[in-house]
Amino acid sequence: MRNHIDGFEGLSPEDAERLEQSGIALSSENRCGSFFQTDQDIRHTSCSYEGIEMLPTAEALKKYDWLKDYYWNLVDKDKDEYTRYVAAQEPRGFTIIAKKGSKNIFPLQTCLFMATDDIQTVHNIIIAEEGAELHLITGCVSSHSVGQGSHYGITELYVGKDALISTTMIHTWGENVTVVPRSSARVEENGTFLSNYISMKPVKRVQMYPEARLTGENAIARFSSVILAPKGSELDLGQRAILEAKGSSAELLSRVITRGGTVISRSHIIGMAEETRGHIECNGLILEDGIIHAIPEIEGRLTNTSLSHEASVGKIAQDEIEYLMARGLSEEEATATIIRGFLDVKIQGLPESLQRQIDAAIDAAEDGF
Amino acid sequence: MLNVENLHVEVDGKEVIHGVNLRIPVGETHVLMGPNGSGKTTLLRSIMGFSNYTVTEGQITFRGRDVTNLPLHQRARYGMGLMFQRPPTISGLKLGKLLDVMSGGNPTKAHEYAEMMNMNSFLDRDLNANFSGGEIKRSEVLQLMVQQPDFVMLDEPESGVDLENIVLIGKAIAQLVEKERHIVNRKKSGLIITHTGFILDYLEADTGHMLCNGEIRCHGNPREILKVIKERGYQECIECAII
Numbered sequence A: 001m002r003n004h005i006d007g008f009e010g011l012s013p014e015d016a017e018r019l020e021q022s023g024i025a026l027s028s029e030n031r032c033g034s035f036f037q038t039d040q041d042i043r044h045t046s047c048s049y050e051g052i053e054m055l056p057t058a059e060a061l062k063k064y065d066w067l068k069d070y071y072w073n074l075v076d077k078d079k080d081e082y083t084r085y086v087a088a089q090e091p092r093g094f095t096i097i098a099k100k101g102s103k104n105i106f107p108l109q110t111c112l113f114m115a116t117d118d119i120q121t122v123h124n125i126i127i128a129e130e131g132a133e134l135h136l137i138t139g140c141v142s143s144h145s146v147g148q149g150s151h152y153g154i155t156e157l158y159v160g161k162d163a164l165i166s167t168t169m170i171h172t173w174g175e176n177v178t179v180v181p182r183s184s185a186r187v188e189e190n191g192t193f194l195s196n197y198i199s200m201k202p203v204k205r206v207q208m209y210p211e212a213r214l215t216g217e218n219a220i221a222r223f224s225s226v227i228l229a230p231k232g233s234e235l236d237l238g239q240r241a242i243l244e245a246k247g248s249s250a251e252l253l254s255r256v257i258t259r260g261g262t263v264i265s266r267s268h269i270i271g272m273a274e275e276t277r278g279h280i281e282c283n284g285l286i287l288e289d290g291i292i293h294a295i296p297e298i299e300g301r302l303t304n305t306s307l308s309h310e311a312s313v314g315k316i317a318q319d320e321i322e323y324l325m326a327r328g329l330s331e332e333e334a335t336a337t338i339i340r341g342f343l344d345v346k347i348q349g350l351p352e353s354l355q356r357q358i359d360a361a362i363d364a365a366e367d368g369f
Numbered sequence B: 001m002l003n004v005e006n007l008h009v010e011v012d013g014k015e016v017i018h019g020v021n022l023r024i025p026v027g028e029t030h031v032l033m034g035p036n037g038s039g040k041t042t043l044l045r046s047i048m049g050f051s052n053y054t055v056t057e058g059q060i061t062f063r064g065r066d067v068t069n070l071p072l073h074q075r076a077r078y079g080m081g082l083m084f085q086r087p088p089t090i091s092g093l094k095l096g097k098l099l100d101v102m103s104g105g106n107p108t109k110a111h112e113y114a115e116m117m118n119m120n121s122f123l124d125r126d127l128n129a130n131f132s133g134g135e136i137k138r139s140e141v142l143q144l145m146v147q148q149p150d151f152v153m154l155d156e157p158e159s160g161v162d163l164e165n166i167v168l169i170g171k172a173i174a175q176l177v178e179k180e181r182h183i184v185n186r187k188k189s190g191l192i193i194t195h196t197g198f199i200l201d202y203l204e205a206d207t208g209h210m211l212c213n214g215e216i217r218c219h220g221n222p223r224e225i226l227k228v229i230k231e232r233g234y235q236e237c238i239e240c241a242i243i
């Protein structure tokens, strides 16, 4: 007997499936807490793990006076029309505080669901205190019945000393939905920030450039994106790491496939402290005429930084396809096998359950190849 | 098993194979020798059916069927197999995953073979990525074991392989061509490109062919041909052609 989480009941079977494809478990099994926002209404917030507190951001700001220093701190309120729009609303979205030394084995899940043709706003604050380890999966989903709509989301992440935050965001939007996230992370000494983003479904437009500032010694940031752009989708994506402290390092990885859509895949690492390292891997496959514009940027500002990148865009090499055909696979089977391999990103430091969720989201799109 | 008649092959608009005839009966293993650039790899890849090897004349018959115009994977499904000299790296595709796809639902056997080829720890690695010379050959042999072709072509199986791995690879290849069976019962055939003949320590070959400038110049006992090459190099073969 599955124990449905309040707020999730009453979803149509189509929408329930879309949530599950975005990594959201409709029962509380294997999750240590859930947050569910439909349009601008917060339907559910729960967290069973003692060391972690999750609450709606509006409530959190009332409860903790100190939180105002974390609100509009990493993201500039006046950055653009979208941040200004969000700032003008009552804050929606969630705040998570992982207390010192806490560690969740089962991830928290947060679901941002759009059910009507409107603008959804969120402002999330995620804090991992010293030594805490926090794993979060966020499903961003629009109902199959939504015609057009927009989602503007602010996320500010604070990774404390020796702490780790992993966020895995899976998008399942619609053909006429516009999505504009604005997020920024700060990583302190020996902290690790893992940011994973998967988008395999149609969307009208996504524009984002999340950033991590590595302000503590030996801090680590790893961004991974797996993107499929169907015809009509336009994704302008970036990921940036600023290596501000000695010994900090970053890896930015993206695997992009277009089936007629447009993807701008930006990555930028700035090395501005001693003994910093950074690497960008940016690979694109064009399966049907569309655009993949890869822009890897590496910017070193002193001698003792080491930055590199590799980028490729094009079709699958014929010799790879024929290699598998010589083993008896048809051309279609060989192509599908190579594509699945291309998208097979294994994220170091991610719990097995979240890796499986990522794999499942990619597998779910596989029939489209 | 295989019958190649008057085969002419063009690569990038240039003819590389000029009228080769080659017959390999069921149960026999032949070796193909010849200097660098003489067309050995081209001949194997044309028989297998790769796209940029254009047959302009002649015919390839395999197990009684004309396969000259058949796509690559169909030839593989009829029982041809090829060990690549320099296989491409496929990033993201794990060796284990490929074996699973190839063995279609019966991966147990694949894991047994992996154990035999000492490749267990490579199943989670990207196909051929940073594999050493010996590891590439072991991975190729492992894939062929899963594939179980009736006719296997091996392109320089011993090049770049240390002595320890030669033993392993040599024995595995002998198994692929059923050398443990009596010739009367043997159903498998092979064609092996070799410069050194080291591989012949593990499996006897029935016939040797010497390829020079895209033509087969002589047939004969493989050990005798190799002996001549070892003593006098390929010069004699080249001169032989001129006469």
Ligand SMILES: Nc1ncnc2c1ncn2[C@@H]1O[C@H](COP(=O)(O)OP(=O)(O)O)[C@@H](O)[C@H]1O
Residues within 6 Å of the ligand: B011, B012, B016, B034, B035, B036, B037, B038, B039, B040, B041, B042, B043
């Ligand atoms: N893809 C190719 N493009 C152009 N020339 C090729 C290609 N493949 C082989 N050749 C040419 O064909 C000839 C035979 O090559 P190859 O079959 O590799 O010889 P071998 O295996 O005997 O060393 C060489 O002259 C080589 O340069």
Ligand SMILES: [Mg+2]
Residues within 6 Å of the ligand: B040, B041, B042, B085
């Ligand atoms: Mg060769």
